[in-house]
Amino acid sequence: MQQVAPVLSDELDIVIPTIRNLDFLEQWRAFFQPYHLIVVQDGDPSRKVSKKKFIYTIDDDCFVASTPTGDKIDALQQHIRNLLTPSTPFFFNTLYDPYAQGCDFVRGYPFSLREGVPTAVSHGLWLNIPDYDAPTQLVKPAERNTCYVDAVMTIPKGSLFPMCGMNLAFNRTLIGPAMYFGLMGDGQPLGRYDDMWAGWCVKVICDHLSLGVKTGLPYIWHSKASNPFVNLKKEYKGIFWQEDIIPFFQQVSFSSDSLTVEELYLELAFKVKEGLGHIDPYFSKLADGMAG
Amino acid sequence: MQQVAPVLSDELDIVIPTIRNLDFLEQWRAFFQPYHLIVVQDGDPSRKVSKKKFIYTIDDDCFVASTPTGDKIDALQQHIRNLLTPSTPFFFNTLYDPYAQGCDFVRGYPFSLREGVPTAVSHGLWLNIPDYDAPTQLVKPAERNTCYVDAVMTIPKGSLFPMCGMNLAFNRTLIGPAMYFGLMGDGQPLGRYDDMWAGWCVKVICDHLSLGVKTGLPYIWHSKASNPFVNLKKEYKGIFWQEDIIPFFQQVSFSSDSLTVEELYLELAFKVKEGLGHIDPYFSKLADGMAG
Numbered sequence: 250m251q252q253v254a255p256v257l258s259d260e261l262d263i264v265i266p267t268i269r270n271l272d273f274l275e276q277w278r279a280f281f282q283p284y285h286l287i288v289v290q291d292g293d294p295s296r297k298v299s300k301k302k303f304i305y306t307i308d309d310d311c312f313v314a315s316t317p318t319g320d321k322i323d324a325l326q327q328h329i330r331n332l333l334t335p336s337t338p339f340f341f342n343t344l345y346d347p348y349a350q351g352c353d354f355v356r357g358y359p360f361s362l363r364e365g366v367p368t369a370v371s372h373g374l375w376l377n378i379p380d381y382d383a384p385t386q387l388v389k390p391a392e393r394n395t396c397y398v399d400a401v402m403t404i405p406k407g408s409l410f411p412m413c414g415m416n417l418a419f420n421r422t423l424i425g426p427a428m429y430f431g432l433m434g435d436g437q438p439l440g441r442y443d444d445m446w447a448g449w450c451v452k453v454i455c456d457h458l459s460l461g462v463k464t465g466l467p468y469i470w471h472s473k474a475s476n477p478f479v480n481l482k483k484e485y486k487g488i489f490w491q492e493d494i495i496p497f498f499q500q501v502s503f504s505s506d507s508l509t510v511e512e513l514y515l516e517l518a519f520k521v522k523e524g525l526g527h528i529d530p531y532f533s534k535l536a537d538g539m540a541g
Numbered sequence: 542m543q544q545v546a547p548v549l550s551d552e553l554d555i556v557i558p559t560i561r562n563l564d565f566l567e568q569w570r571a572f573f574q575p576y577h578l579i580v581v582q583d584g585d586p587s588r589k590v591s592k593k594k595f596i597y598t599i600d601d602d603c604f605v606a607s608t609p610t611g612d613k614i615d616a617l618q619q620h621i622r623n624l625l626t627p628s629t630p631f632f633f634n635t636l637y638d639p640y641a642q643g644c645d646f647v648r649g650y651p652f653s654l655r656e657g658v659p660t661a662v663s664h665g666l667w668l669n670i671p672d673y674d675a676p677t678q679l680v681k682p683a684e685r686n687t688c689y690v691d692a693v694m695t696i697p698k699g700s701l702f703p704m705c706g707m708n709l710a711f712n713r714t715l716i717g718p719a720m721y722f723g724l725m726g727d728g729q730p731l732g733r734y735d736d737m738w739a740g741w742c743v744k745v746i747c748d749h750l751s752l753g754v755k756t757g758l759p760y761i762w763h764s765k766a767s768n769p770f771v772n773l774k775k776e777y778k779g780i781f782w783q784e785d786i787i788p789f790f791q792q793v794s795f796s797s798d799s800l801t802v803e804e805l806y807l808e809l810a811f812k813v814k815e816g817l818g819h820i821d822p823y824f825s826k827l828a829d830g831m832a833g
Contacts, residue, residue, distance in 0.1 A: 317609065340700070340787070341700050341701065341756075342702075343664065344671060344688075345690060352688065353681065353684065355673060355705070356672045357703030357734070357736075357740075358674075360780060379636060379645070380647050381645060381647060382647075382650075384652075385648075392643060393643070396637075396691055398637060399688055399689065399690050400690040405696075407698070408632070410635060411633075413649075444649075445648070464635050488652060491651055491652075492652070492653050495651050
């Protein structure tokens with residue numbers, strides 16, 4: 250067996266928010282062994298305190314998936330590849346990731362855009378239990394994701410997406426300050442929107458700074474569907490409020506005074522208070538949390 | 542074998558621009574047999590004169606591809622599925638086509654956007670010989686596309702893409718007047734950009750009218766790479782001019798007076814003359830062709 254030094258083992262932390270136990274790590278041992286793990290109890294405000302350049306966060310009900318030909322998927326190495334290769338948010342490449350092996354930019358792709366931009370986020374997907382909202386869970390309790398889509402792509406500039414925190418890697422030095430999952434735990438009205446909220450904030454700031462967000466590979470095997478009745482109670486305000494939140498994020502723009510992610514995030518917090526406060530007082534508190 | 546009536550056989554024409562011969566049709570016989578074929582010699586100005594609602598156009602070096610499990614791909618039926626199901630240009634669905642079997646919108650996808658919008662274009666892909674420009678062909682003569690990506694997706698609003706005419710279907714009643722491949726044959730300076738140009742025009746008009754453009758499945762088997770030296774001669778101006786053309790299309794906007802595709806396309810022709818005429822007198826002629 251060829252010995253290859255583990256990639257980025259000094260520059261990456263694996264963060265595991267857990268509400269169950271860590272048995273799932275047994276499957277990941279071979280892949281995670283060279284990396285430092287940070288285990289945080291879900292809801293613990295001190296979560297995600299890593300100071301490393303790269304973070305990979307994975308939920309405790311996510312197991313090692315296999316490709317259609319039966320190979321075990323080393324999710325972390327695929328995330329690292331995604332983060333270390335550029336993104337292409339300004340023009341769509343129809344053969345997907347132009348930096349993947351055996352792939353390139355197609356005819357008609359502007360040469361001036363082929364260098365790409367730095368990648369801030371790598372959003373991985375899930376086989377087996379898809380990440381559905383409570384109403385869809387209720388309507389389709391038996392639906393399983395069996396479709397392995399062998400692609401990584403950049404989410405185009407100007408397009409928002411639902412960022413799921415189950416299997417997510419990011420470059421903390423590029424976008425860390427915007428990756429805030431706070432004020433959405435027990436007792437807060439916007440349940441199950443912590444990762445979504447972070448995703449919308451991250452995406453508008455990445456778009457503004459010309460940073461890339463990728464989605465697609467790697468897949469993990471998502472074993473347990475959460476309880477749809479419990480989820481419905483957590484989600485119902487978010488599902489409703491989201492109809493105002495999305496247009497807010499679709500039209501948000503930043504002043505030329507904000508240069509860093511920190512500054513942009515503070516400006517965004519201010520705009521949240523101003524632009525979403527009318528929905529519910531909660532958004533003022535959320536804005537304070539963002540600014541805090 | 543179950544007998545199913547062929548879908549849309551009265552409402553769809555297959556248009557084949559040919560520069561070689563029609564031997565390739567032998568492979569497609571079982572799939573194309575219920576449909577009407579229009580064969581046009583490449584460069585013939587009367588091409589694409591169908592009056593049907595849907596058009597499928599396929600090049601004469603495109604053969605039937607197979608899935609990774611060895612099933613022959615009925616490309617036309619996949620295009621028809623793509624055209625008859627809605628598109629989702631306003632928000633990215635991370636599990637790709639939410640209308641595909643076994644798939645849906647993921648958590649965090651706004652419910653108000655789940656009806657989607659009508660689909661105007663279905664852009665299919667190519668296994669074996671990828672659609673590369675001449676420089677990439679020269680640099681990677683042996684590269685073959687072997688990656689079967691099992692997905693259909695909507696190209697988000699505001700994002701341009703390189704539309705290849707090799708394996709392309711569209712709804713003529715929705716977008717037909719903008720699907721103009723003209724003034725780019727022998728003796729014209731913008732060679733190998735006929736489909737690209739049409740794609741940029743189509744995409745900005747679809748974005749304006751809230752119509753969808755999909756890309757991904759179905760794959761065809763592209764058998765022959767065209768001569769990269771000949772292509773380089775045809776393309777070199779386009780590769781250069783494109784650096785101005787893309788920013789033009791990225792910022793183009795339409796007046797509220799233009800309501801139909803015809804009106805929008807005429808307005809676009811006027812803006813082409815105004816906005817790209819400084820590059821070369823050719824763009825004035827192209828604009829006249831668009832308006833003609």
